[in-house]
Amino acid sequence: MSSHHFVKEGQEPALLIAEALSFELAEPLLEWAPLVVVCDAALDEVLHWGIKIDVVLGKATAIHTLQDKLMEQAPVKILSYQPGEDPLENGLHFLIASKNTAVNIMTSSVKDTLHLTKNFPQIQIVLMDHDRKWSLHAHPFEKWVPAGTSLIIHPNDPSQKFTFTGLTSEDELVTASTDGLITIKSDIIFWIGESL
Numbered sequence: 001m002s003s004h005h006f007v008k009e010g011q012e013p014a015l016l017i018a019e020a021l022s023f024e025l026a027e028p029l030l031e032w033a034p035l036v037v038v039c040d041a042a043l044d045e046v047l048h049w050g051i052k053i054d055v056v057l058g059k060a061t062a063i064h065t066l067q068d069k070l071m072e073q074a075p076v077k078i079l080s081y082q083p084g085e086d087p088l089e090n091g092l093h094f095l096i097a098s099k100n101t102a103v104n105i106m107t108s109s110v111k112d113t114l115h116l117t118k119n120f121p122q123i124q125i126v127l128m129d130h131d132r133k134w135s136l137h138a139h140p141f142e143k144w145v146p147a148g149t150s151l152i153i154h155p156n157d158p159s160q161k162f163t164f165t166g167l168t169s170e171d172e173l174v175t176a177s178t179d180g181l182i183t184i185k186s187d188i189i190f191w192i193g194e195s196l
Contacts, residue, residue, distance in 0.1 A: 013102035013126065016091050018113075020045030021106050021130055025196070029104050037095070039087045040066065042106075047073075055079060055094065057087040088113065092120045102126070110134055114154060114191055132193040141184040141192055149176040152193035153184065162186045 012032040020042040030036070030051060038046045040058040043066070047053075053073050058066045060080040070076045081090045088105065095103055102124040107113055110127045117125055117136050127134040132152070153162065153172050165183035167174040176182050184192065 013104050013124070014095050014100045016088070016095070016103050016105045017042045017046055018088055018105060018107040018109070020049075021108060021128070023049045025106060025128060025130075026051070034104075035095070035098070035100065037091050039091070043069065055091075057081060057091050059083070088116060089119070092116065092123060092125075096120065096123050104128060110193075111154075117189070118156075128196070131196055133196055134191050134193045136189055136191055137184070138189045142181060144181050145176045145179075147176055147178045149182075150174070150195070151184075154191035154193065155186075156189050156191070160186055160188060160190065162190070 012034045013029070014035040014037060015026065015029050016037045016039075017026065018039045018041070026049070035054050036051065037055040037057065038053050040056060040062065043056060043058075047069065053070070053076055055077045056066055056070065057079050058081070060082055063078060063080055066078055070078070079090055079094055081087050088107075092103070100123065104126045105113065106128050108129050110129045110132070113127055114134070125136065134154070151174050153174060155162075155172075162169075163185045164174060166176055166178065166180055167182050167184070168177050174184070184190075
């Protein structure tokens with residue numbers, strides 16, 4: 001008897017590849033066959049990965065070039081953006097309109113992307129760079145971790161206050177003092193960066 005997992009379309013997090021950091025980082029995210037959205041800057045590298053691309057975010061001036069590159073991927077939806085527009089914002093608008101509730105975004109520019117959550121509260125955003133996964137928390141963050149585990153906290157407001165259980169704090173870096181349950185609390189939302 002085989003075991004199969006069924007996930008309704010749109011319930012698994014979409015994958016938005018702003019930068020093609022590595023196939024090894026993307027591979028576990030592809031397990032559930034999510035909707036794959038790729039920014040034009042990452043397209044050539046992602047095409048080398050040999051994965052199915054569903055949507056490409058491309059400069060309006062380069063649509064014909066993109067269509068040629070994507071012939072073997074058909075059908076692919078190409079969403080154009082104008083100079084000065086943020087392709088990630090266009091991608092998030094598309095995902096929300098497509099009824100996606102969550103997205104993993106691969107980017108090396110995490111700090112420059114954190115602001116997006118303020119504009120898109122209706123979709124759960126997880127950011128991934130080369131070595132960390134960043135997630136947004138509105139409620140206390142609780143997790144069992146081994147001693148020495150380090151997390152980075154990025155406040156949503158410079159004067160934001162935090163309370164910690166099981167952690168020592170040094171600026172935005174917090175470290176578990178012992179094996180066990182850690183807790184991070186604040187009155188407003190905050191980002192946590194965990195090592196991959």
